[in-house]
Amino acid sequence: MNRALTLLAASAALAFSTAASAGPSLTASIYAADVEVGAGDASPDGILLDFRAPLNRHFWLGGTLATALGDDQIAPGTPVELDTSLAFNLGVETEFAHQTFGYAYIGYGAAGVASPAGDVDGKGVSWGLGMRFGVGDRMLVDAGYASLFDGDMEDSAGTSFATTIAGPRVGIGAKF
Numbered sequence: 001m002n003r004a005l006t007l008l009a010a011s012a013a014l015a016f017s018t019a020a021s022a023g024p025s026l027t028a029s030i031y032a033a034d035v036e037v038g039a040g041d042a043s044p045d046g047i048l049l050d051f052r053a054p055l056n057r058h059f060w061l062g063g064t065l066a067t068a069l070g071d072d073q074i075a076p077g078t079p080v081e082l083d084t085s086l087a088f089n090l091g092v093e094t095e096f097a098h099q100t101f102g103y104a105y106i107g108y109g110a111a112g113v114a115s116p117a118g119d120v121d122g123k124g125v126s127w128g129l130g131m132r133f134g135v136g137d138r139m140l141v142d143a144g145y146a147s148l149f150d151g152d153m154e155d156s157a158g159t160s161f162a163t164t165i166a167g168p169r170v171g172i173g174a175k176f
Contacts, residue, residue, distance in 0.1 A: 029171025
């Protein structure tokens with residue numbers, strides 16, 4: 001039993017000790033989401049703030065905060081925008097070439113859509129994938145695709161609407 005605990009502790013120390021050379025990063029991205037609520041479809045602009053803290057060379061924990069940057073009409077006279085959304089993520093990243101990384105993540109959080117006709121919100125799985133390019137020692141460029149929500153959201157009356165919030169993102173960031 002002691003040997004198994006020692007091996008487990010050594011494995012955990014090895015996995016978490018080889019942190020990425022740059023440490024945590026913060027990226028701000030323009031998010032061109034397609035929002036589908038029920039039968040309606042709109043493309044409001046948003047902004048994503050993405051924080052990542054490396055666990056080791058390939059895995060990271062992080063969080064994504066999204067909010068509205070602009071609105072679009074889901075129907076004539078009915079503007080919609082992203083409501084503030086927050087997700088916690090577990091990601092994997094690998095370096096393909098010098099300072100060129102591919103990544104994928106999955107997370108869980110809360111998302112919403114705001115409209116004068118009524119707000120809808122829900123909790124569910126988020127995911128994304130993309131590429132990060134290092135620029136110098138501290139800066140990076142990020143391009144990817146993010147899905148904040150895909151499932152049923154409810155309004156204040158308890159009515160459910162099939163909702164999808166997903167689209168491309170492009171941003172710049174800094175490594176600490």
